[in-house]
Amino acid sequence: MPGGYSKKLALRLDAQQYAAYEGTPPTRPEWTAARAALIALSAALVAMVAGLAVLGGWLTLRDFPSFSILAGVPVLLVAWALRPRLNPEREAWHEIRRDNAPTLFALLDRIASAADAPMPHRVALDPEFNASAEICGLRRRRTMTIGLSMFGVIAPRQRVELLSHEFGHFVNGDPARGLLTQPALRTPLILADLMRPAGSIGTEGPLMQITSLLMRPFQLLLVRLFWLMALGVRAVAARDHQRAEYCADALAVRLAGTDAVVAGMVDSAVTERLVAAIAAAERGTQSNPETARRNHPGAARWREAADAVRATLNMDEELDKSVTEDASLWNSHPPSGLRARIAQSWPHTDPSVVLSDTDSAEIDAELHRFYARAGRDIAWSAA
Template identity: 70%
Template sequence: MPGGCSKKLALRLDAAQYAAYEGTPPTRPQWTAARAALAAISVVLVASVAALAMFSVWLVTRDFPSFFPIVAGVPLLLVAWALRPRLWSPEDVWHELHRDDAPVLFALLDRVAAAAGTRLPDRIALDAEFNASAGAHGWLRRRTLTIGLPLFGVLSPQQRVALLGHEFGHFVNGDPSRGLLTEPAVRTPLILADLVRPSDSFVSDNLLSQLAERALWPFQVLLEKLFVALAIGVMAVASRDHQRAEYCADALAVRLAGSAATAALMTDLTTGEQLRGAIAAAERGTQANAETARRNHPGAARWREAVNAWRASVDVEAAAEKSIAESSLWREHPPAGLRARIVRSWPHTDPSVVLSDADSARIDAELHRFYARAGRDVVWSAA
């Protein structure tokens, strides 16, 4: 699909989704035609891979150790193994946080989980991204909450509750695009593209092998492009359901943190790159003094000063509105400007979980050494 057409379609879909939830917060993601189609595709794919595996085993063992059945069966078995159902695996984390490391933060997480009606995640992770995420991994669906310190560090206390409330919303509502019934449809086309991708060069020393590689190369390229196109199409379908899940998580954030804090968080997310740049600039000033950087790091306090100064220098609301035009068929999140606008369209809600300034400061003290490490990472990544 040409870029201009996909952009117009994305804008229309975003507008339609916004209209569906304007004024009335959603409860939780519902089954849609897209989600049902993904689930059906996943079932067919899993059944096909299972049938291929059984056929391969039958070929190999039917007249063992006959040469030709083994030559035919083993490659098919390897393909079936490559296409086996695999769930999103837990990634290595920058730092895994434990209750003894940050008791005040964990007390806040306990309160947010209780108010959201869910349990605490199995793992609390920190990283140096201007972001936060929540997900379930593996067959046991172990939950991980990842808190990006640059983002968390510059938020007001109640915005922190909104951020955590939003992420806990994914545990409450689930993510239709990454559920057990839909992951095979999302992942299999990419695996197939990797399987058929031709090598960058013809490396065989044998002339016949080189000729065979050259003869197969255009077919491999064609198949790879076909599977990549299929993967892009599936992602476009899945992203719509993921965006619905984001609005549902925003609704829970409003219920826990209140309307004002949640709208302010969404507004900040529209200028994430600029805020991260302000953090990097502040951190470069800290790193310029080796003694300060090593022994007396200011933590997130200097980040907040830099971010507040940047906010005061621009029209943040105008930037939020401008971000609405950044629609894409393949983005998992609705434009942050739309999210800020839709939160303001919902009935005003006072917070049910309040984080005091004193407790927020205690959390900063618990995370101080991690802020220092994250600051170095921000500077390195911005270099």
């Protein structure tokens, strides 16, 4: 799809979705044709894989042992490669526990109770300017990941907003976290990977080399077709993902207040500038080995650098710019400008969960050694 047309279509779809929620906060993403199509495609793909498994088993075991095993085993291998996969539980940069961060977990408890949401099974930390909530594995374990470079530079009210938004993903029916939509989202990428030609054909015999060369154009064509299919599925899913984001924002407004959500969207619109400022501040810290090793300032210098960037911003201008620049058929998040504007269109709300400056400082103290460790990653990754 030409870039100009896809951008115009994304802007039109963004505007339609904005109009659907303007003035009235959503509570939970409704069932849509897109979600029904994803589930139907997933069902068809699972049925196809099951059929391949049955066919492969029949060919392998029929009159065993027989020559039909030469067809049966490859079919079984294809079925195994295409088997439905659950979102795996990834290794965390650091998993933090209640006993070494009691104030942070007390805040999580308060937000979970106010949101009527389950607590995560794992709370993880990483150095990123981001936060995420995932449901992983067959046991559907919930993981919340807090990016320290983001969490360290936001005000207490925005910390409540950030965590409230992530809790929203545990209760709002986001298809990205749904069991029934995973095959549709993952299988085309698996097929593209299976069809990808080998990187080198220099070690085979002459006949295999000729065969590989003849097959290569067809493989490349199939790879592109499956990638296009994956992009199409992602575009269909993106609208539902974005609805889920608006629902999570609505919960954040209810718990943290309108002003905190708008401030968070401004930060989101200028993420690259904030990350660059934080990295520059951390490189200054790392340039003094004694400070970096023994007297790391934690997030204090990051916050000063981020506040210096914020002081130069025209908030309305940045939000308006993001409406156009962040519009995409494949983005899982609506543009930050639209998210801020729609929050402002809802009835203005004061926070119902308040994090005091004292408790916020106590959380920083609990996370201090992780800020220091993350600082090294931040400085190196931006070098």
